[in-house]
Structure formats: structure tokens, C-alpha cells
Amino acid sequence: MLLEKVINKIVIQSEYKDFVDKYIDQILTEFKGKIHSIYMCGSIPKGTAKPFKSDADFTIVCVNPKDIDYERLSNIKDRLLKEYPVVTKIDTIICSIDDVLSKPNEWGFWVKIICVCIYGHDVGEKVPPLIISPEFILDLNTETKEEVDRIHTLLSNASDHTMKTRYIKGYSKRLIRALYSLVLEDTGVWQDDIIKMKNAILNYCEIDSALVDYLYACYLVSNNVLVEEFLGIADEVYSYFENALNTMAASRTSFG
Template sequence: MWFPMSERAAPRGLDPLGFIEREGSYARVPPVFRPVVAAARDRLLDAFGARLDSAYLYGSIPRGTARVGRSDLDLVAVLGEEPTGADRDTAGALGEAVDKEFPEIDGVGTLLYSRARVLSELERYDIGWFVACLCTPLLGEDLAEFLPRYRPDSLLARETNGDLARYLPRWRERIAAADGTEEALRPLVRFMSRNLVRTGFTLVMPRWNGWTSDLREMAEAFAGYYPERAGLMRRAAGYGYEPVGDRAVLRSYVDDLGPWLAGEYARVHGVRTPRPEGWD
């Protein structure tokens, strides 16, 4: 159940000064996943060598909440220069190999950025915040040392998730292109569910005044301010953990919940600062 801040003991996920605490650590990685993490770390070094500036874990594994055989391995690789298409192919092949070798995980995703982009003024409250607060150092220099502390305010909300409207047409294309099999649709349901729940949470984050990465807690925080949409968001949180291969769920996201959320987000926080052509 959601409670107003006055009824909660302390803001969740904040330090005594009100800054978002970094979540996750290598010490929290469950023993069953440590061989997976070690293999991924070594293969990142083999794949990118001296071009690799730093690497990170994020998601449920460094938070200690991963489920064997159900959770994916989430990685960030920061290169000394802008990643190329070949680099992304390399990261994709690396992920497929690790996923195939280790049944403990259900997929591997690797985000690629350049050091300059992570530390850029334009990405300070998006990629920079993500690395500083949601990523656990795995290799190299920790770029959080060069970034500010962050509060759960409207600026952070706008720059992290204030671009949902731009992505909805791409989601529609992915839904239309996917075949109707469970195998094809389940990853899309998981991805879009998680994205919508996180966007719904950051919509209310400044009022809730805290941080969490737990999808169900995110949905409950949202429900406290938008009870008329609470059921939809709770359902999306459930599908974020236990996705179904249902095209109707995906259509509801791009035809109903997604457009409403994008419009409300723009009304409350504004839209994300535009990036140069080809930046994303």
C-alpha cells in the first residue's frame, strides 16, 4: 500500500542529504551468478581490449534480486570513442555466447557508450545519472567520480524518461514486425512493460521523493497519484517480471497507456532536451 511521505519512516533510496544512493554492488551478486559475471567481464576485455574505458553491471544481478533461469544479465561497456555498428555486433555476439553457455540467465543485454558521451553536459541527467546511480563498476575507472550527485527532482524526471512519445512509433513497428509466437512476443512484453512502469514511476518520483528499482514498488508509488490508472500499471509491473506472449497486451501499451503517459509526462515535466541528429 502507498503512504504519503509524512507517513513513511524515511525516503526510499536516498542518503541523509536527499541524494539518490547508488544501488547495487558486486558484493550483492549472488554466488550462483558470479561465474556468469566473471565470464562476461573477461569477454568484454577480449572483445574490446584497450578501447574499453570501463564496464558496469546493472539490474537485478548486482541488486541481489535476480532469479535463476529467469533474470537477464545487464552490462554497460564504455569505450574511449563512439561505438560503431561493428562494436554493437560484437557486443550482441558476446551476449548470445554468454547466454547460451549459462542457463542461470535468460538473455544478455549490453549497452555501449563512449566516455565523452557519458560525461557530456547533454547526458548528465540521463546516461550520466544512470551510470552514477544505477550501475555497479566492473572494470576500469568509475566515471561516477566525475559526475554530480542527483536528487529525485523534475529535471531528472524530464531528462531520463521525457521522450516516450518519440519511441512509441518505433514500438508499433516492432510489434507489427514480430511474428505471433510466444518466443517472439514475450521479450517485447517484458521490455515495454518495464519501460512504461519506470516512466510511470519517474512521473511521480519528485512527489514521492525517493528512488526504487523494484517494478511493483514503482507501480504502487504511481498508483498513489493516479488511482484511475493503477490497475494498468500494476499489470505492467507483473508482466515486467513474468511476461506473456500476447500481442493484445502490446497493442494496449502503444494505443492506450503509452500515449496517455507520454502526454501526462510532457504536461508535468516537459519533454527531454532534444539530441543532435544521429546522437541516439
């Protein structure tokens, strides 16, 4: 079964068009000649963004990610957030052309399936069709442990309430996405709608439904969540996820 692209048509609402155009212009000006292509994912390119509630998610593909200075990138973000308060947050991921083409089940999946190209030539078109299989799911989660460990540490050490709230929301979403990846063979499609992800997990995963409901509730409203309690639940969820991946890997080895 082949994975289909999440967003087939770019439908940017009028409230965000100037913002997106200015982001592209400033990135190209700041990093002249170093940008191969720019992509978006999430609610803004889908046309479902909510003013003053939705954030903006960009991905920059270049020959050498080291050419993109994060401090200069951060300055662009700060300027645009002041100019366009309709956007709550700007996230930018940077990867190389080689990442996309040499890691089709990781970076290739991200660019080809999750994102849409808003500038340049879409390198995702060069990624071969992605077949849903245990091998794909295992490859897709190659860096999940590293990502989870990183955000776990950030949340554990955060002292600012705003940052705690942001990390809890992000951590919840990351774990829900990880759990959803386990049921891809059942659903046959990658969802980027968080409630559809949650429902599919509840339908196909054997995990305690209370854990999934807790994560979803934290994703929706994270400002009053107790950090210590959340981390305990997050660890329990990740333990389930890790065991499921290990079982999948062992099964693949025994039959391969």
C-alpha cells in the same frame, strides 16, 4: 532532494561469479584497449538473481561507441548463454564517456544511480549530485518517446511468439519506469523493484489503476497476452504519460 545510488554494494551470487568474470575477460580481449569501464544493474549485482529466470544487464562505457562492433558483441553473448544457461538473457548498453558527463540527467543518471562499476574507473563518480526536480524528470525522459516508438514497431511487426513475449515484457517495464519517473518528487528515491514502482504509481499518479495493474500483469506473465489489446493499453498509458510531461514542462515555463 538528491538521488541516491540504487545498488551500494555488489553482492554477486556464486552461481553467477564465473559468468560475470568471463564476460569481462571476453569483452576486454575482443575490444582490447577500447573499454573504459564496465557496469551492471539489476538482480545479479544486487545478489537477488534467480537461476534460470534472471537476465544479465551490462553497460559498457568507452571513448567511442563505434569502436564496439555489435556483431562481435553478439557472438560473445551467444557463447556465454550456451555456457551459462543459468542466465536467461544478456543485454548490453554502450555509451561514451562524453555521454555520461555531458548528459548528467540521462546517461549520467544511468551510470551514477542505476549501475555499479564492475571493471575500470567509475565515471559515474564524476557526475555531479542529481537533484530531483521537474527539470531532471523532463531531461530523464528525453528519449522515452523514441524508445517507446521503437519497441511499439518491433512488437507490431513480430511474428515469432518468443519475441512477442519478450517485447511485451520489456514494453510493460519501460512504461512502468516512465510512469514512476513522474512521481520521483513524491518518493524521493529511484526504485528498481517493479512492484514498488507499481505501488508508488498507484499512490501518487492519477492514472486509471486498472491500466497500471494490466501492465504489471503483462510484465509478470506475457506469453498469453493479445498483442492488439496490449498495444491499445500501451498507447493509452503513454498518452497519459506524455500529457503529464507536457503539463510539467508548461508549468516549468510559466514559473521559470
